Amino acid sequence: MDAATSDGTDSTDPQTGPERDRVRRAGLGAICVAFWLVGATAAAPLADGHPLFGLAQASIDASPGWLATLVIETFGKLAQPLLVAGMGIGILAFGAALGAVWHRLPAAVRGRPVALGGGLLVTTAGTFVLAGVTVPAIVAGVTVLTTVPVAAFLALSLRDGTGVAGGGADASRRRPILQGLGVALVGAVGVAGATRTLVPDESGTDQPQELPAEPDASAGGSDTPAPEATDVTATAKRQEGTTRTATPTVTATPTATPEVLRRERMGQIRITEVDADGPFGFDFTGMPRTVTPAAGHYVIDKNVDDPEIDTDDWTLSVGGPAAEDAYELDFDDLTGHEESRDQVTTLLCISNEVGDGLVSTGRWRGIPLKTLVERAGPTDAAMDIVTRAADGYTEGIxxxxxxxxxxxxxAYGLGGKTLPTEHGAPARLLIPGRYGMKSTKWITDIEVSDADHEGYWDQRGWSEVAVINMFSYTVEVSLDGGETWGRADIEEPPGEYAWRRWRHDVERARGTVDVVTRMTDATGTRQTSEETAPHEGGGSTGWHQASFEV
Structure with a gap:
């Protein structure tokens, strides 16, 4: 006699038996989680935080240094979006696995819907808190909004029999297909919606505001080309990490620009082919601007979702165990400070590979950190100045x-406006000559510490001093793979702590050209040709190389 269930289906048939029931239950579990993701994505704008972001950020902060370095070097700027997407897919898989083994759970668990519902509410609330939502009323509201789609789906599925074994053989065959399609559609909406919110929204009302004219133009001093540095001063400044970018081989910018025949970009090398006999300046198409527009400045930080701080509620605390007179400033105090100055400074990310684009030059406005610290009355015990950020990041100098x-x-300004959120608004640190990891964003506290402080990336094994590897005073270019070299023309720098653009004019017959560039500082130290990864010794090394056809 054939085995059959109470609805007439064959329990030994894999299309209608226990195996199909497990698939159906797995689909039900995955769809529940998919609806949870959709609900969370719908609630996220109200909470200003998404549970997936909280889970992803917690995993980032808990990751050991070697793992964080591996992920950053492997995926680069895609690491955070991939992590969020992976979290969403992982939650969907968890829901499917839970559904598949549901019937094996103790009856005491399966028979307590109120307790299960309460557990879902608590878990949902916890993920929103992890995402930075702290107002109890908001947490309660978004928790309910997130779980409503799940509750509605479960109620409907139980009412029409989707959640139990039944419905006949034909329905049993169709249901897994429909569930699979449902998971794919609803889950994609939830995960894609969460991942999409990683893209900055430029349409909001909390945008950078215009800053007034610089209070004292003489304070900045950065718009005037730096004086020539001697070998002695260059050596000392390189050891300190503040080597200036002045050069004895600068070239003024000619105004004539001849007809351009071809343009090509190879990483950070721009090749422009022209039909002309004379020089043609530095402002040809493809050459980076002298000062990078704020919208084009590179952005890298540890956060899945950057903190957004209302300047009306923000205060800066300056004090600490080695300060006698702690005090606070609000944003108006900062922007109106008499020591404010403009300073053109180049920032370079420590994760930048040789020739890559994680380097930009901005016109920043801010107050010397020493001025703010001195007002707090640092004692003889003062050792480190610790900057603390709204996202928990810390750094010590x-x-x-x-x-x-x-x-x-x-710094509180960039490009003539207040800082955008992604650059650390309301205020951030700016340290010329050091990699960007030292320049804390979203600062809330400046602590005068009486002890050595180990910063966020220091704890993960990265360079503590983070001095940029090389400042060029001359640039050499080889067109034969490094056999022979010629000196490039270098433009006057836009500021004492800024990059200088360079140009090398050549006449070449048609064919392949192997370009290699290297630089030398004022002490005669030449850039090493040894290639190292960005985080091995505190920044990448090596010569920039590219090949192209003329």
Whole structure:
């Protein structure tokens, strides 16, 4: 006699038996999670935070240094979106697995819908708190909004028999297909919606505001080309990490620009082919601007979702165990500070590979950090100046260094406007000559510490001093793979701590050209040809190379 269930289906048939029931239950579990993701994505704008972001951020902060380095070097800027998408897919898989083994759970668990519902509410609320939502009323509201789609789907599925074994053989065959399509559609909407919110929204009302004219033009001093540095001063400044970019081989920019026949970009190398006999300046198409527009400035940080801070509610606390007179400033105090200055400074990310684009030059406005610290009355015990951020990031700089370097700024402006959120609004640190990881964003506290402080990336094994590997005073170009070299023309720098654009004019017959570039600093130290990864010794090394057809 054939085995049969109460609805007449064959329990030994894999199309209608226990195996199909497991598939159906797995689909039900995955669809429940998919609806949860959709609900969370719908609630996220109200909460200003998404549970997936909270889970992803927690995993980032808990990751050991070697893992964080591996992921960053492998995926680069895609690491965070991929992590969020992976979290969503993982949650869907968890729901499917839970559904598949549901019938094996103790009856005491399966028979307590109120307890299960309560567990869902608590878990949902916890993920929103993890995402940075702290107002109880908002947490409660978005928790309910997120779980309503799940509750509605479960109620409907139980009412029409989707959640139990039944419905006949034909319905049993169709249901897994429909469930699969449902999971794919609803889950894609939830995961894609969460991942999409990683893209900055430029349409909001909380946009950077125009800043007034610089209070004292003489304070900045950065719009005037830097004086020529001697070998002695260059050596000292390189050891400190503040080597200036002045050069004895600068070239003024000619105004004539001949007809351009061809343009090509190879990483950070721009090749322009022209029909002309004379020089043609530095402002040809493809050459980076002298000062990078704020919208084009590179952005890298550890956050899945950057903190958005209302300047009306923000205050900066300056004090600490090694300060005698702690005080606070609001944003108006900062922007109206008499020591404010403009400073053109180049920032370079430590993750930048040789020739890549994680480098930009901005016109920043801020106040010397030493000025703010000195007002707090640092004692003889002062050791490190610790900057603390709204996202939990911390960084420490020796007080001795800060005291001797007024170019280290607490910046509140970029490109003539207040800082955008992605660049650390309301205020961030700016340290010329150091990789960007040292320049804390979203600062809320400046602490005068009496102990050595280990910063966020220091704890993960990265360079503590983070001095940029090389500042060029001359640039050489080889067109035969490094056999022979010629010196490039270098433009006057836009500021003392800024990059300089360079250009090399050549006449070549048609064919393949192997371009190699290297630089030398004022002490005669030449850039090493040894290639190292960005985080092995504190920044990547090697010569930039590219090949192209003329």
């Amino acid at each position: 020796p007080w001795e260094y800060v005291r001797e370097h007024p170019e280290v700024l607490l």
